[in-house]
Amino acid sequence: MEIAKIAESILLSACEKKVSDIFIVPYSNTYQLNFRLMSGISKFKEISLETGKELLNFFKFHSEMDIAEHRRPQVGSWIKKVGKQEIFLRFSSIGNFTDQESMVIRLIYPRHENNYFYSDQLEEMVKLAALRGMIITSGPTGSGKTSTMYEIARRLGKEKMVMTIEDPVEIWHPSFLQTQVNSAAGIFYPDLLKAALRHRPDILIIGEIRDKETARIAVNAALSGHLVLATVHAKSTFQTIARLKGLGISKPELENSLTAVSYQRLFPNRQGKLSCLIDIASQEELAISILESKDRQIQFNQWEKNLMNLRKRGEIDERTFSAFKNG
Template sequence: MDEEVAKLLNAAIAVHASDIYLLPKKAEYQIAFYLEGRFQIQQELSLVQAQRLINFLKFKADMNLSERRRPQLGAWTYQDLQQQVFCRLSSVGAFLGAESLVIRLIYPSLTATGYFFPEQFEQIKAACKQRGMVLFAGPMGSGKTTAMYSFAQSFKEQLIMTIEDPVEIYEPNFLQLQVNDKADMSYESLLNAALRLHPDIFIIGEIRNERTAALAVRAALSGHLVLSTVHAKNVYGVYARLVNLGISKFDLEQTVQLVSYQRLIETTGPMPKVLFDLLTLQDVSWQQIEAKKKGGMTDEWKNRLISCKDSGEITPAILEKYLQG
C-alpha cells in the first residue's frame, strides 16, 4: 500500500495538483486531481481497492478508521525524493454510506524564482516589513497559503503566531494555534490570548466573517503585522468585501498595507509560476473599487501577462485564459 500511495502522490505532485479526490460512484471509485482550475479524472478503482487506500491514508493522518459517516480532518507530511509536501485530509460519508476523501496538497514555500516577476515578490516582502495588514486573495489552489507562509518565513528571530481553522502548513518555527469551538478556542479567544504574548507577526488563516475581520483590524491597529486571506474575485473585491464585513473605510486606510490577488499559471517550462495583481489604497479611489469589485483586473495585470507571452513564458492560449483573472 505504501507503493500505491507514493505512486498516487508523486503523480499529483509532478503536475502540481492542488487536491486529490477519492470519490464514490455506483460500483467503483474515481480518483481525480484538481489541476489548473479544473477537475481532472485520473483513474477508477474498485470499492475494495479504494477503501484500502482511504484507510491507509486516514491511518497516516491520525484519523478514526471506524468513523465513515461524520466529517473528519487529518494531516500528514509526505516526503518524496525531492521535497516535503503537507497533506491536509478531509473525509465524509456520502448519501448511500460510501466514504469520500479529499487531500489538499500544500507545497513547500517558494522563493522569488517561483514567481514570474521577482520585483512583485520584493514589493510584497517590503509591505510585510510595515505594521498593518497584508491580504492575499485568489481561487482555490492558487497558492495563497504557501505565499503567505513564504513571506512570514523570511523574517528571522521574530515571534510569529498563526490562528487557523484548520492549520494548513506545519511550521515548527511558528507558534500555531488551531480554532476549536467545541473547546472554547474560538478566533476571538485565541487572539485575546495571543495578544498577551506580544507576537511580531500574526497569520490569521482566513477572514471569513465580521468577527474575524474585526479581530484582524484590531490586531493591526495595536501595532502588529497581520497576514490573512480573503475570498474575492480580484484585488478590488478584497476591499469591498471588508467593507461589507463592517470594517470602516477609515480603518482600512489606516491598516491595509497591500492587497495581493494571485493565480498559479501554467508556463512553457516544467513548472507553473505565480503572477500577482497588487493594489494599495494609494493607487485607487473608493469609486473605482465599487465599480470594479465584481470583476476586472488592474492594467498592470494585463500588461504583465502580455509581457509573459511576448517573452515565451506562456502561450497565447494561456494569456487569454487568465486575462480576466
C-alpha cells in the same frame, strides 16, 4: 500487494507529481483515485470496491479517525515519510446517500522557496510589509495566496515571532507557530486571534477573514503595531476593499490599518512552469479607493497591462492571455 504497500505506492506517485489532493471516490462497483494537479483533476487509477474500503480504513487508522464510522464527516492528519521527505497529510471523509464512503487527502509539503514569483512584484510586497499594518491578498482557490504570505513572512521574520491562524494549515513551516481552527472542539478564528495577540507575535498570518469579528480583531492587531497578512474572498484588488467595508470596517479604520491590497493568479508560462502575477494597490491609489463613496468600477489595477507585457515578451501565449485577462 498488501494494503500498506498500495497506500505507499499511491502517496509516492502523488509526491513525485507534486499533487495537492488525492480523491478516493466510490464509482459504481469500484473506487476511483484522482489526483489534483495544477492543470486540474487527473484520473490516476481504479481499484476494487474491497481494496478501496481497506485503503480508507488504513488511512483512517493512521490519522486517528473512527474506522467504524462511515456516514458522518470526519477529519484527521498524519505526518508520514514518503520517499526522502516528510509529508503532512490531512484527511477528510464523508459518506454519500448510499452510505458509500469517500475521502480526500491534502498533501502539505515541507516549505521550499517558490520560484514562480516575478521578483519585482514580490520585492514590492516585502517592502510594503516592512511598513507593518495589514496586507490583504485575494484570489481564487489554488492561486498561491498562502505561499505569498509565507514567503513575505519568511523574508521579514528572521529573529521574529511569526504566528499563523488557518483553517486548515496549508503549508508546514517548522519555525512558525502554526495554529488551526477546530470547529469540533469549538475553536474558531476569533478565539485563536484573541489568544494569538497574547503571544505577542511580530507577524500574524490569518488564513481568511470571513466574518465581522475576525475583521475587527485583525484591524485592531494592525493598529497596535503588528504586521498582519491575511486573505479575503474577492475577485479583484478593489473588490477586496469593498469586502472589508462590508464586514463593518470603517473608512478611517481602513486608512489607518491597511498598507496594501493585492489580487493574484497562477498561470502556465511558455516553459511549462507556473508564474504568479500579483496586482497590487497601495499608497495614494489605495487611499483614494478607500475614500470614494462608491467603489471603483475598475476591476483590476494593472492586471491586463501586465499580462499584455508578458505576452509581448513571449513569456505567455495568446491562449493564456485570453484565459486570464479578466482575472
